[in-house]
Every structure is written in structure tokens, then in C-alpha cells.
Amino acid sequence: MTWRDRERDMQEELKALEEIAGHKALGNLTLAAEDARAVWRWGWLDGLLADLRYALRVLRRQPGFAAVAVVSLGLGIGANAAIFSLMDTLLWRQLPVKAPERLVTMDCCASYYSWRQFQARSKDVLEDVLATAGTEPRDLDTGGGPEAGRMELVSGNFFSVLGVSPALGRVLAPDDRDAAVLSYAYWQRAYGGNPTAIGRTIRVGKVPFTISGVAPREFFGVLVGDAADVWVPLAAQPALYPGQAWLDKPNTNFLELLARLRVGVTVERASDALTPLSHAIDLERAGPALPDWVRKEIDHERLKLVPAGKGLSYLRRRFSKPLRVLLAMVAIGLLLACINVMSLQFARADQRRRELTVRLAIGAGRWRLIRQLMTEALFLAVGGGLLGLGLSRPAAAALVSLIWSMGKTPQLPLHIDGTVLLFVTALSVAAALVCGLIPALRASRAELASGLQQGSRSATAGPASRWWSRAAASVQLSLSLVLIAGSFLFAFNLYRLTHIDTGLNRSGLVMLDVDTRGAGYRGAENIEFNRRLLARLAAMPGVGRVSFSENGVFSGRNSNDQMGADGFQAPDGKERNAYYDLVGPHYFSTIGARLASGRDFDEKDNAAAPKVAIVNREFARHFFPGRDPLGQNIYHQRDRKPWQVIGVVEEIRSDVRQKPQRYFYVPQWQTQQDPWTTRFLLRVGNARSGTLASLRAAVRAEDKSTRVISVDTADTLLNNTLDLDRLIAALSFGFGLLALTLAAVGAYGLAAYNVTRRTGEIGIRMALGATRPRVMRLVIREAWLAAAPGIVAGTVAAVALGRLVAGLVFEMKPADPLVLGSAALVLAAVALGASWIPARRAARLDPMVALRNE
Amino acid sequence: MDLLQGTLDMMVLRTLLMGPLHGYGIAKAIRASSGESLEIEFGSLYPALKRLELQGWIASKWDTSETNRQAKYYRLTAAGRKRLASEHSKWAEFVNAVTRVMGPAPGGEV
Structure with missing residues (x-):
């Protein structure tokens, strides 16, 4: 019998019985039927x-x-x-590839030369090694005009090492020069999933490639969060980057290497086996003119292979x-x-x-x-x-x-x-x-x-039930406190990070990033171009001082080197490490940094003049402990040529989340180095978007072929470095608000419930002469009995969970008493405030009505 | 009077030993045979019937009542008879045991 039949049968039976016995004699038939159903089911x-x-x-x-x-x-x-x-x-x-657990990556960055050497000389422990230059935005043109997309330069064995078979066509082969493999998503987007895409031409930037295949749907490459639309062979590098022959330069580290271990070889064993090879390759590519200390450093380094089954990210x-x-x-x-x-x-x-x-x-x-x-x-x-x-x-x-x-x-x-x-x-x-x-x-x-x-x-609920509701309210308050403390912590953190003294004056400071190197300016030409651009920018209306540096401010880019100084004794290594920047004349007065002593660079500090340097306080403290650095010399360990210190500057916090680092600055015009890009720093009266656009126009007017990478105010740049902190602060603020709301609702509910439960009692008390404030105290005391343990437990939990946020907060401790105290205070206020309303209702009860309710 | 768990099932089986009855009839019969001192609520009886039917100790069939109405009649099955026999002896043991424990009523009679 189906349940439907049984149900009908039962209903008929009950109806029949009702006719026989009458409704009264049978009692609640619905309940009887319900229990009967429970029986047969x-x-x-x-x-x-x-x-x-x-x-x-x-x-x-x-x-x-x-x-x-x-x-x-x-x-x-x-x-x-x-x-x-x-x-x-x-x-x-794990990556959607064959046996991802056997993939490993080399610590970082390799050149084309080192990749080829690794590939050829590691066969005893590695099946093969692939190389990728990472994804990069490029216009892709399938015939309908260029559209923004992402390309990834990879070695020809990329797909075969990963063990990825194409969804369509064929994957790249080691000798491919102009073949391209499309991602499944891009194939769908650009060709609507049409199989005739194979063999057609796609332009990456201006370079034509022949589409050889389509990658499987789930495959996105090896870079998590950085999926490519099209994979092209490394052989096309010179065509894609005109004038830059990275493949021929053994020290241009533009590749990430991913290797597949032979079956049964552990990461440890492979690291041991490949360390000598890695040393040999490094020495080969460095050439014979290598200082001893670098040679020693290379010898000490152990190649670190890292499992890469989850891809790189x-x-x-x-x-x-x-x-x-x-x-x-x-x-x-x-x-x-x-x-x-x-x-x-x-x-x-x-x-x-x-x-x-x-x-x-x-x-x-x-x-x-x-x-x-x-x-x-x-x-x-x-x-x-x-x-x-x-x-x-x-x-x-x-x-x-x-x-x-x-x-x-x-x-x-x-x-x-x-x-x-x-x-x-x-x-x-x-x-x-x-x-x-x-x-x-x-x-x-x-x-x-x-x-x-x-x-x-x-x-009335029994004491146990009351106990449970109170416990629930306590736990709720303690959890809320953890969230609120978190939101306070991240808010305080963000406030302190944005109000930190960065050592420079951000108001009206603009950074203009110009790719002079990409435009082909080298050596003396570069210096000359900089000088012309400086003059042009300085002559613009509304622009005050102008200078430049290689790394700029709040940019996340930095350079470092092994340094020496007069009278400084330390072995090569960490103790000698210092950050540096190549800067232009009047750099420090332009960005508003404070010189503790000495003078700023000026136009006279040119290639012909004696070499000079400015160090920051941290550098001075470390390299010249207890001495005046002015007039002393510092050296690069690699050439030991002296640079005379002419000034000491207060620390510039380029990354506010880091402690101040040892820094020195030298005039770019006195070095033989071309900057990676040149970052012009300008003081403008009004940093509106119109002003920023006119700066771009000025660069174009100087040389049309020179690319402006970005124009940003110093405030924006600083804010950008704090995006993660801001995000966490915003999200945790949301959670904190939610927690506070829930805590208020919970506290209100508990108090209201208590008042309802004790209406009779309150009536009696009032009839016996209890005053209204006394009644209110009664209710609030009960609320406090739930809140106090909750707040104590929450504080303990917040301190215990503090470890979780270490490394995310700066300038303060995770268990900051101010943070915990204010969070607890706010929560207590809200919890008591929420129970105030029912308490007032209780105090306004008419004793007669309250008693009659009983 | 409160019913011990399982007693109701036993009494239903015992009542049906006399012959098939419909649900209300069973309730009336139990009341009558207890000398009107056991009031069985239909709401408890009915699920018990369904439970016994599911166990296979009773079976049901639509039939015409003495007043010429259609009703569902329950009768004891062979398995139900066996069950009743074993319940009966267990019950007797239980009553004896409790009687021994309780002894004569205290107080009053010296």
C-alpha cells in the first residue's frame, strides 16, 4: 500500500468510527491520526x-x-x-595536470641560459624542466581588431611536461616558433568555440601566430590567479619585445622554472642532487670576472626546490x-x-x-x-x-x-x-x-x-532552561566581542598606518613613471633626456620643484647591494646589506624629506664631479656607529669605489608596514646605471586629474615614443600599498557591526524574556513597595549576569586568537589593551543598553495588571 | 489510572481474543471488562492498533457493523496469539513480583 492509500484508508476508518461512536467519545482524532502515521511510517x-x-x-x-x-x-x-x-x-x-605531486619549482627566477642548462644536465633526477615568463597583458587580434587579453610566454615543452593534452588541435612543441595555443575560455570568447579556429592567425600585440590548438577547459596554466588567454613559445620573445634579446642574456632572469621529478625522487634528494649543478650554472653565467665574495656566496647557497603541485601564485x-x-x-x-x-x-x-x-x-x-x-x-x-x-x-x-x-x-x-x-x-x-x-x-x-x-x-521555564538561555546569551556576547575586537584592531591598525610619519610631505606630491629605458635611452642619452624632461616639467604652470629617482616613493620597488663604509667591520652578508635609490638633483627638498645634517644633491653633482652619497639615519647608525658620517666614504663591495657622504636624511618610510631600513642615495647622473624606469617626482599646486593628464602630455611632447607607465599622487600610492589593510579593516568592520547587532538583539531578547517570565513576581514586588529604579535594577542585574561572563570569556578568546593576526597588524600588538578594553566597553554598553528597554517596561508595569495575569 | 508501557498492547490483544472488533469497540470492551475503571483514550489506542498491525499480531478488514455501518474490524493473527501467550505469562510474573514486594497494605490494620 502506498502512503496515499493508507492515509485514505485511515481517514475513512476514523470517519466511520466517528459516525458509530460520536465525536466526543473519540477525542482528538487529528492527533490520533498523526500518531498512527508515525507508527506506520x-x-x-x-x-x-x-x-x-x-x-x-x-x-x-x-x-x-x-x-x-x-x-x-x-x-x-x-x-x-x-x-x-x-x-x-x-x-x-592541485593543478589540473598529470601527477601534480611530482612538480617542483626552483626558488626563483632563472634566465634562458640557466633553463637550458638545467634541462640538459638534470636528467638523473628530473624528467624535464619547463619555463614560463608569466602572463602579461597584450592586445589580441583575431581579425576583428585588437582587444585586451593576456599572453604567456612558455617553453615549447610546457604542455608536455605538465602532461596536458589539448581539447582541440595540438599543444606547443619544443621547436615551435610561431604557434599559439588558446585557452578554452578565450577560444569560446573569440571564436565561439568554433573548431575552424585551428590554423587561423592571431596577432599578439603586433606579432602574428598560427593557432595550433586549444587547451582543455579546466587548464589555466601554472599561475594561480593569473590565467593566460594564449600561450606562445619562448622563441617569440625577441619579436614580442623588440630590441630586447633576453634569450641571449645569461643573466636576465625573466623565467620561472617548473620541473617534473622522476618517479620515486623526493624533493629533498633532487635539491641535494641539483645544488652543485645550480652553482656551476651560476658561475658559468657570471663569467670569470666574479669577485671572490660573490663566488663564496654562490657556493653557500643550497638550491631550494619547492613542491609546485598547486601551481605558482x-x-x-x-x-x-x-x-x-x-x-x-x-x-x-x-x-x-x-x-x-x-x-x-x-x-x-x-x-x-x-x-x-x-x-x-x-x-x-x-x-x-x-x-x-x-x-x-x-x-x-x-x-x-x-x-x-x-x-x-x-x-x-x-x-x-x-x-x-x-x-x-x-x-x-x-x-x-x-x-x-x-x-x-x-x-x-x-x-x-x-x-x-x-x-x-x-x-x-x-x-x-x-x-x-x-x-x-x-x-514559566524551569531553572535549567533559564540557565541555558543565559549561557547562550553569554556565548553570543563572547563571540561578538572577538569580532568587535578584531574590527577595532584592524581599524586602529589602518588609522596608525595612514597617520604614520612617512618622512616626506605627500601634499601635492605627484609621481610620474616614465619608461625611458623602453624608449631606448641609455647612458649619456638617458641623462640628457632626463635633464630635458626635468626642465620641461619644471616650466609647466602650477608645477613647483621637480626631481626624479629610479624607484620613487611608495612603489614597492627597491634595490639593494652589499655595502662597506670607512671603519666598518663585518663579514659579507646580511650585515652589509643596504637599500639604495638613484636620485636626481634636489630630490630630498622636492619630496619634502628632512635632512638631519649636510646638504641635498644639486645640479653640480654630475658625472664629472666627485662622487657623493646621502644616507639615512638607520644607515648612519649601522655603518657609522657613534660617528659623524659626514665626509666619510661608503663603498659598493663589488668595486670598492668611494662615495663621500654629504648628508644624512631622516628615514623615508616607503613601505609603512616595514621598520625603517638602511638606505643610501646616490645621484643617478654619477652612476653608470640606467634606471629600470625613471620616476619623476613633482610638487604641484593642484593634483587634479587635469593636471595629471597635462603631465602625460608633457612627456609625449618631449618624445612621442616614450611610454608613461603611470601618474599618481603620493597619497594614492600610499593608499595602494595599504589596499589589503583597508580591505581587512572594511570586512572586519562589517563583521563587527553584525556582531554588535546580534549581541544587542540577543541581550534584548534575554531581558524581554526574563521580564515576561517574571511579570508576576515583579507585580508582587511592586505591590510590596519595590520602587521603579529597584525593579529596573533587578532586570538589568540579570542582563549583567549574562553579559559579564561573556565579556570576560570573549576577552580571553580574543587574546588567544591574537596570534592569528600577527603579521597583519603593524605598529601595534594583536592583544592591545586599548583595543580589547574599548571593544569590551562598547559591547557592554550595547548589551546593557539593549536590556534597558525591557527593564523600563518592567518598571512601568501596573502591579494590578501584572498580578491579574497570573 | 496510569498505564504501564506495553500494557495497552497486551490488553488489546487480550480483548481481540474474543473475536474481531472495530477500534471504538475495542476501547469500549476494555473499559467494560475493567469494570469501568480503565478509561482508554482513543487517541492512544488507535496508534497502538496500527503498531500491532504493523508487527503482524493483528489484521484488519472492512466489515459491516451490528448497526449496519461500514467499519474496519481487527482480529488476532496466529502470531498475535503466540505473542499474547508470552505477554500473559510475563505479566503474571510481574504482578506476582510486585505483590511480593508490596506485601499487605501498611497502617490501619494492626
């Missing part, structure tokens, strides 16, 4: 279905409660799933910590949501006391009741899970675009896969357990007699 699944239907009916009768529960759980689960899928994509997922290191912190935050958020639902369940259980007691009285087992209540909780959690799953993808995408609001958006293969589904399922079940189990256990233990006697209005 004894089968587990049948029982579950009945429970589900019943749960659905119960929840439909309380749409408000159901909506609040599902939405709060959904938001919590969605946020967790979003962060989880980001972490999975960025930190945990510049994002990974940067975001693994923030993502962990975010995951902790959203996990706490979800826990808060669960506890909120749990508190609601307690309140509902009180309302349903009569129903539950009746069901127990007519013989429903306790287990049966628990199962029913848990089904309701599971229903809510699954609803939340589905909502969360729906939210996770857009939330992750939004987070990604938020993180990279400036610059390029990473091409992350974010998708909801089995891992994420499993995670969401596990979360939903856990949420159901947290928010359902304790209320179900409590509710099903109702005492029959009291539950039946008492009307619902005056049904």
Missing part, C-alpha cells in the same frame, strides 16, 4: 518524510521565525563557503594569512547565527510547551520528539545551506573584485566543486546540531504534569 525514511512534512507545516505557521533563521544561517554559510572556495582555489587545490603568499583571518571571522559569524537561532528555538520551545507535553503524554517517545525537533532544525539549516550555496559564488567573486579593486583582476577559476559542496553540507549539518540539539533535548524533557496544568501564558 516506522521505516526510517518514511518517518523522516513525515517529520519533514510536519516540520514544513510547523515552520510555515511561523514564517517570521523561519525566514529569520534561514536567512541568518544562509548568510553565515554563504560567507563561509565563499571564503572557503577562495582558499581552496588559491591555497589548496604571487597571490598565495599575500593572501593566505588574510584569508585565514577572514575564515575565522566568518566561522565565528556563523556560530553567532547558530546561537541566535538556538535562542529563538528556546523561546519557541516555551511557546510549544503545551503541544510537546501533550504529545509526550499520549505516548510519543522522547526520541521521537527530539527527532521531530531536529528535523525542524535540519530543515532550517538545509534552507540556509542552499541559500548559502547560492550566495557563495557571487560573494567570492565580489570579494575577489574588492581585493583587486585596483590593478588587474585575477583570473581565478572559482567554481563550486565537490569540495565546496561537501563543506557546505558539513556546515549545514553542524549548524543544525548547534542550533537544534540543545533546544530539542531541553524541550523534550518537559515535565508532563506542570506542562499540562499550566496555561501557556504563565508557563
Whole structure:
């Protein structure tokens, strides 16, 4: 018999009996039928279905409660799933290639020469070595005009080493020169997935390539967060970068190497085996004129192979910590949501006391009741899970675009896969357990007699139930405190970072990054071009002082070298390391840096003049301890030519998250080095976009072929270096606000519940002469009993979790007493404030009305 | 009077030993045979019937009642008879044991 037949049969039977016996004699038939159904659906699944239907009916009768529960759980689960899928994509997922566990990467950066040597001379431990120059934006033209895209220069064995077969056509071969492989996504985008794309021509920049194949759908390369649209062979490097023959230069390290270990070879063994080879290659390419100390340094270096099964990613290191912190935050958020639902369940259980007691009285087992209540909780959690799953993808995408609001958006293969589904399922079940189990256990233990006697209005919860609601409120407050402390911490951190003395004056300071090297200016020509451009910029209306340097300010670019100084004794290595910059005349007065002693560079410090240098205080402290550096000499260890110190400058904090570093500055005109790019620094009266555009125009007017890489104000540049800090501060502020709201709602709920429960008692007290303030104190005291332990526990938890944020906050300790104290204070104020409203209601009770309610 | 768990099942089986009855009939019969002191709520009886039917101790069939109405009648199955026999002896043991523990009523009679 199907359940439908059985149901009809039962209804007919009951109706027949009702006709025979009369309605009164049979009592509540609905309940009888319900319990009978429970009997025949004894089968587990049948029982579950009945429970589900019943749960659905119960929840439909309380749409408000159901909506609040599902939405709060959904938001919590969605946020967790979003962060989880980001972490999975960025930190945990293996590359979709053959045997990713056998892929390793060399520490960093290799030249074409070193790649060829490694490839040829490492066959005993490595199957093969591939090289990639990373992705780079280039216009791609399939015949319909150029469109922005990304290309990746890779060695011809790229696909074969990875073991990736094409979805269409063939992959690159080692002797390819003008073949190109398209990514699946780009093939879909540019050719609509048309197979005739094979053999057609695609222009990368201005260089034509013949499309040989299409990569499989899931393959994005080896750079996580940096997917390419088209892969082209390394042989095309000279064509793609006119005038730059990187392949011929053994010391131009533009490649990342990825190697496949032979089966059975460990990373350790391969590192040991390849270290001598790496030394040999380094010495070969350095040539015979190598100073001894460099030779010694090379000999000491051990080649470090790193497992690369998850691909390479510049994002990974940067975001693994923030993502962990975010995951902790959203996990706490979800826990808060669960506890909120749990508190609601307690309140509902009180309302349903009569129903539950009746069901127990007519013989429903306790287990049966628990199962029913848990089904309701599971229903809510699954609803939340589905909502969360729906939210996770857009939330992750939004987070990604938020993180990279400036610059390029990473091409992350974010998708909801089995891992994420499993995670969401596990979360939903856990949420159901947290928010359902304790209320179900409590509710099903109702005492029959009291539950039946008492009307619902005056049904007072037992002391145990009261204890549970208070505990729930305490836990909620403590978790809230952790989140609020986090948001305070990151807000304080951001405030201090943005208000730090950077050692220069940012107001009206603009940096103009010009690719003079790319335009072909070298040596004396470069100096001459700089001089002309300086004069042109200085002559512009609204422009004050102008200077330049190689690395500029707040740019993240730096140079360092091994240095010596008069009277300084230390072995080569870390102690001799110093950062430096090649700067123009009047550099320090232009950027508004403060000279502690000596003078700034000027036009007379040119190639013909004696070589001079300016050092910062940190440099002076380290290399000239207790001495006046003015007039002393410093040297590059590699040539030991003296540079006389003519000034000491206060530290310029180019990266505010770092402690001040040892820095020295020399006039670019006195070095024989061409700057990587030249960064002009200008003091302008008004840094509006019009002014910035006119600066670009000035460079073009000087030489049309010279590229302006960027024009930014110093404020923007500093802000850009703080993007991650700002993001974390913003997100944690959101979580903190949410936590504060939940804490307020929780505290209000608890106090209101207490007032309702104690209405009679309060009435008696007032009748006996208790004053209104006394009644208020009574209620507030009860709120405080829940809040105080919560705040203490939360403070302890916040201190314990402080370790998690180490490395993300600067200029302050994770367990900053000011942060914790103010967070606790705010939370206490909000919690007490929220219980103030019910307390006032209690104080305004008319004793007569309150007593009559009993 | 409170019912011990399982007692209701036993009494239903015992009542059906006399012959098939419909649900309400069973309730009435138990009340009558207890000398009106056991009031069986239909709401508890009905699920018990379904439980016993599911165990295979009773079977049901639509039939015409003495007042010429259609009703569902329950009768004991062979398995139900066996079950009743074993329940019966267990019950007797239980009553004996409890009686021994309780002894004569205290107080009053010296």
C-alpha cells in the first residue's frame, strides 16, 4: 500500500468510527491520526518524510521565525563557503595536470641560459624542466581588431611536461616558433568555440601566430590567479619585445622554472642532487670576472626546490594569512547565527510547551520528539545551506573584485566543486546540531504534569532552561566581542598606518613613471633626456620643484647591494646589506624629506664631479656607529669605489608596514646605471586629474615614443600599498557591526524574556513597595549576569586568537589593551543598553495588571 | 489510572481474543471488562492498533457493523496469539513480583 492509500484508508476508518461512536467519545482524532502515521511510517525514511512534512507545516505557521533563521544561517554559510572556495582555489587545490605531486619549482627566477642548462644536465633526477615568463597583458587580434587579453610566454615543452593534452588541435612543441595555443575560455570568447579556429592567425600585440590548438577547459596554466588567454613559445620573445634579446642574456632572469621529478625522487634528494649543478650554472653565467665574495656566496647557497603541485601564485603568499583571518571571522559569524537561532528555538520551545507535553503524554517517545525537533532544525539549516550555496559564488567573486579593486583582476577559476559542496553540507549539518540539539533535548524533557496544568501564558521555564538561555546569551556576547575586537584592531591598525610619519610631505606630491629605458635611452642619452624632461616639467604652470629617482616613493620597488663604509667591520652578508635609490638633483627638498645634517644633491653633482652619497639615519647608525658620517666614504663591495657622504636624511618610510631600513642615495647622473624606469617626482599646486593628464602630455611632447607607465599622487600610492589593510579593516568592520547587532538583539531578547517570565513576581514586588529604579535594577542585574561572563570569556578568546593576526597588524600588538578594553566597553554598553528597554517596561508595569495575569 | 508501557498492547490483544472488533469497540470492551475503571483514550489506542498491525499480531478488514455501518474490524493473527501467550505469562510474573514486594497494605490494620 502506498502512503496515499493508507492515509485514505485511515481517514475513512476514523470517519466511520466517528459516525458509530460520536465525536466526543473519540477525542482528538487529528492527533490520533498523526500518531498512527508515525507508527506506520516506522521505516526510517518514511518517518523522516513525515517529520519533514510536519516540520514544513510547523515552520510555515511561523514564517517570521523561519525566514529569520534561514536567512541568518544562509548568510553565515554563504560567507563561509565563499571564503572557503577562495582558499581552496588559491591555497589548496592541485593543478589540473598529470601527477601534480611530482612538480617542483626552483626558488626563483632563472634566465634562458640557466633553463637550458638545467634541462640538459638534470636528467638523473628530473624528467624535464619547463619555463614560463608569466602572463602579461597584450592586445589580441583575431581579425576583428585588437582587444585586451593576456599572453604567456612558455617553453615549447610546457604542455608536455605538465602532461596536458589539448581539447582541440595540438599543444606547443619544443621547436615551435610561431604557434599559439588558446585557452578554452578565450577560444569560446573569440571564436565561439568554433573548431575552424585551428590554423587561423592571431596577432599578439603586433606579432602574428598560427593557432595550433586549444587547451582543455579546466587548464589555466601554472599561475594561480593569473590565467593566460594564449600561450606562445619562448622563441617569440625577441619579436614580442623588440630590441630586447633576453634569450641571449645569461643573466636576465625573466623565467620561472617548473620541473617534473622522476618517479620515486623526493624533493629533498633532487635539491641535494641539483645544488652543485645550480652553482656551476651560476658561475658559468657570471663569467670569470666574479669577485671572490660573490663566488663564496654562490657556493653557500643550497638550491631550494619547492613542491609546485598547486601551481605558482604571487597571490598565495599575500593572501593566505588574510584569508585565514577572514575564515575565522566568518566561522565565528556563523556560530553567532547558530546561537541566535538556538535562542529563538528556546523561546519557541516555551511557546510549544503545551503541544510537546501533550504529545509526550499520549505516548510519543522522547526520541521521537527530539527527532521531530531536529528535523525542524535540519530543515532550517538545509534552507540556509542552499541559500548559502547560492550566495557563495557571487560573494567570492565580489570579494575577489574588492581585493583587486585596483590593478588587474585575477583570473581565478572559482567554481563550486565537490569540495565546496561537501563543506557546505558539513556546515549545514553542524549548524543544525548547534542550533537544534540543545533546544530539542531541553524541550523534550518537559515535565508532563506542570506542562499540562499550566496555561501557556504563565508557563514559566524551569531553572535549567533559564540557565541555558543565559549561557547562550553569554556565548553570543563572547563571540561578538572577538569580532568587535578584531574590527577595532584592524581599524586602529589602518588609522596608525595612514597617520604614520612617512618622512616626506605627500601634499601635492605627484609621481610620474616614465619608461625611458623602453624608449631606448641609455647612458649619456638617458641623462640628457632626463635633464630635458626635468626642465620641461619644471616650466609647466602650477608645477613647483621637480626631481626624479629610479624607484620613487611608495612603489614597492627597491634595490639593494652589499655595502662597506670607512671603519666598518663585518663579514659579507646580511650585515652589509643596504637599500639604495638613484636620485636626481634636489630630490630630498622636492619630496619634502628632512635632512638631519649636510646638504641635498644639486645640479653640480654630475658625472664629472666627485662622487657623493646621502644616507639615512638607520644607515648612519649601522655603518657609522657613534660617528659623524659626514665626509666619510661608503663603498659598493663589488668595486670598492668611494662615495663621500654629504648628508644624512631622516628615514623615508616607503613601505609603512616595514621598520625603517638602511638606505643610501646616490645621484643617478654619477652612476653608470640606467634606471629600470625613471620616476619623476613633482610638487604641484593642484593634483587634479587635469593636471595629471597635462603631465602625460608633457612627456609625449618631449618624445612621442616614450611610454608613461603611470601618474599618481603620493597619497594614492600610499593608499595602494595599504589596499589589503583597508580591505581587512572594511570586512572586519562589517563583521563587527553584525556582531554588535546580534549581541544587542540577543541581550534584548534575554531581558524581554526574563521580564515576561517574571511579570508576576515583579507585580508582587511592586505591590510590596519595590520602587521603579529597584525593579529596573533587578532586570538589568540579570542582563549583567549574562553579559559579564561573556565579556570576560570573549576577552580571553580574543587574546588567544591574537596570534592569528600577527603579521597583519603593524605598529601595534594583536592583544592591545586599548583595543580589547574599548571593544569590551562598547559591547557592554550595547548589551546593557539593549536590556534597558525591557527593564523600563518592567518598571512601568501596573502591579494590578501584572498580578491579574497570573 | 496510569498505564504501564506495553500494557495497552497486551490488553488489546487480550480483548481481540474474543473475536474481531472495530477500534471504538475495542476501547469500549476494555473499559467494560475493567469494570469501568480503565478509561482508554482513543487517541492512544488507535496508534497502538496500527503498531500491532504493523508487527503482524493483528489484521484488519472492512466489515459491516451490528448497526449496519461500514467499519474496519481487527482480529488476532496466529502470531498475535503466540505473542499474547508470552505477554500473559510475563505479566503474571510481574504482578506476582510486585505483590511480593508490596506485601499487605501498611497502617490501619494492626
